[in-house]
Structures are given as structure tokens and as C-alpha cells.
Amino acid sequence: MKFFRRFKILGTGAYLPEKVLTNADLEKIVDTSDEWIKTRTGIEKRHIAREDEATSDLIIEAAKEALRNAGLAASALGAIIIGTISPDTFFPSTGCWVQKGLDVPGIPAFDVSAACSGFLYGLEVGSLMLSSIAKPILVAGADILSKITNWEDRGTCVLLGDGAGAVIIAPTDEDRGFLSSILGADGSLGELLIQPAGGSRMPASHETVDKKLHLLYMKGNEIFKYAVRTMGDAAIQAIKLAGVDPDNISLFIPHQANTRIIEATCRRAKVPLDKTHITISWHGNMSAGTIPIAFHDAISKGLIKRDDLVLFAAFGAGFTWGASVLRF
Ligand code: COA
Secondary structure, eight states: OOOOEEOEEEEEEEEOOSEEEEHHHHHTTSSOOHHHHHHHHOOOEEEEOOTTOOHHHHHHHHHHHHHHHHTOOGGGOOEEEEEOSSOSSSSSOHHHHHHHHHTOTTSOEEEEOOGGGHHHHHHHHHHHHHHHHOSOEEEEEEEEGGGGOOTTOHHHHTTBOEEEEEEEEEOOSSSOEEEEEEEEEOGGGGGGEEOOSSSSSSOOOHHHHHTTTTSOEEOHHHHHHHHHHHHHHHHHHHHHHHTOOGGGOSEEEEOOSOHHHHHHHHHHHTOOGGGBOOOGGGTOBOGGGHHHHHHHHHHHTTOSOTTOEEEEEEEETTTEEEEEEEEO
């Protein structure tokens, strides 16, 4: 075997805001239909954060559940890593706000900005840090996209939602952890999915606010084909590097952006659709939140057993992508 990075998953958790926005609700906001959204995306509803709820608030709830499932107190943590593109504040990082909320001062806490691939980037960083930290690490993926959504653009607003997922990883001598992990990026595709204003390229001004340039813009059609190619090819590479066959994969947990993208990715990577966990119908695209939430859901439903091989794959703004094979 070419590659093995040992770690174990001690616990997982997830949190979705209380408010639910259905496709029927969206029919009253933009010119769309439940039928169009369901057939083109697979989404039936999404959760929307309260005005006073920030990304760290969702993560803290998910993290508490993950800690409970791990049988750990927050004080056992050695680091906090957050994948997000909708931080509470640009600085301090969301990781620092989560650390404050969990009341564990002193340990390193930071964000990883890789959009929808943020959780897989975070898991890679976390798994590498375990050898030096030698204590459990909280890795979360979370986004509140509703606060950067253009609610007048039917091409994007029907796709997005809010939510957080968390995992606690820990060192182990057992033969479990990453059999492979692939990360990649292509910054030349950055304009396809972007929040144009609010950074140093285009600082906030009355004009940027009036023109809604702090919101998320995407060229959905173009993204679709890159998504299938990058996520599919990353999955193929991860399976190959792990030295296994697609048939050996017990469960595939892809980024949940569109059911049609997931189906096309499965065809490309030759992973059976009936071994693929699709949860998009009840939450939409929550960027870095989708994979850890789907992972938690699969574990909670008993779909993943000890020693099972789990394949993850994601793509997102940047473009970024990632895929890994995990022995649970
Ligand atoms: N309701 C009804 N009609 C809509 C609509 C909506 N919410 N959004 C777009 N349409 C219309 C378009 O205006 C277009 O109409 P026209 O033919 O009269 O011009 C028609 O539906 C088809 O649009 P098109 O963009 O070709 O649809 P599509 O099948 O490509 O689906 C997406 C659009 C956005 C769902 C799809 O391209 C997609 O999922 N892309 C990837 C986006 C993504 O995953 N982004 C996040 C990456 S992490």
C-alpha cells in the first residue's frame, strides 16, 4: 500500500438552523417552481439561519454533538479547524469564535478557505497535525450562504442553504484513517463562482453595496461540467492511490450541490449510485457543510460500519477540489 495516514473518527455532529424554506416558499420569492427545482437539482428544502445567528453558532452546536458522541469534554481538544467561506468576521477567524464558544482558550484555532472543498481541506490539515498535537482535533465544515445570496436571482437562490457539520479526529495505532487524500485547485477558474466585493480587490463602499457585489455570483452551466470532471477525476485518483477498486467502496459521500452532478460523477468514477449517500433534498448546497453533515447522517443511520471504506469527493469555488478514501 502506497499511502496510509492513521487516525480515527471519535464522533460526528451536525446542526441545521430551525427555519425551513421549501420550494413552495421560493415560488413566492422568484419566478420558479417546485417541479423545476426538484428535477434540475434534487433540492426540496433548505434551512435558513436567523438574522442574529452566525456561522460559529451553528458549528458550536454541531461540535457539542460531536463531542457528546465521542464521549469527550471540549477541554480534551488539541486544535480547531474550520472550513468556511462565510466567516462570522474576516478576522478574528470563525475558528477563534468557536474556540470562545466552547471555552477552550489556548489551543490553535483557524479557518481554511476552500469553499465547498473546505471540509476535505480541513480534514487533510487536521490529519497531518495529529502527529504533532497528539490530542483530538475538531474539524468542521459550515456555511451560512443565505446571507450572501441574491434573493432576486432564481439561478442561484434556489440552490443554497445553511448548516454545519463537525468531526472529532484522534491519533490511533489501528489500521484506520486515510488510505488516500487528493487536493487540488485551479485559480484560473475563479471568476465562475465568486463573491466579488468586500475584500482588498474591491473594498466595501456604497457603490458595491448598491450593486449587490457582496453576494455570491456563479455561472451555473459552466460550473456544472467542471464540477463533474474535477470531482469525478479526484475520486478516480483517490481510489487508485488507495489501491482499491470502486467496488470496495462501502459508501460514497460527495459534495451535495446538485443530484445530477452527483449522478454524473458516479458514472465517471464508476461508483454505484446505490452506494452513494445523497442528502441534498433536505438541505441544498451549504458549501463546506454538506460533506460532514452527510457523513454524520450516514453514521447516525448505521450506513457506515467499522472498517468500511468511505469515499469523499468535493469541488467548489476557486476552483478547488478534493477526494479521499477513509477506512472508518
Ligand atoms: N426556476 C425556473 N427556471 C430557471 C431557474 C429556476 N430557479 N433557474 C434558471 N432557470 C431557467 C433559465 O433561465 C433557463 O431558461 P431559458 O432556457 O429560457 O434561458 C432554463 O431554466 C435552463 O437554465 P440552465 O441554466 O441551462 O439550467 P440547468 O439545467 O443548467 O440548471 C443549475 C441550472 C444552476 C441548476 C445547474 O447548472 C447547476 O447546478 N450548476 C452547478 C451550480 C453549482 O453547483 N454551484 C455550486 C458549486 S459548489
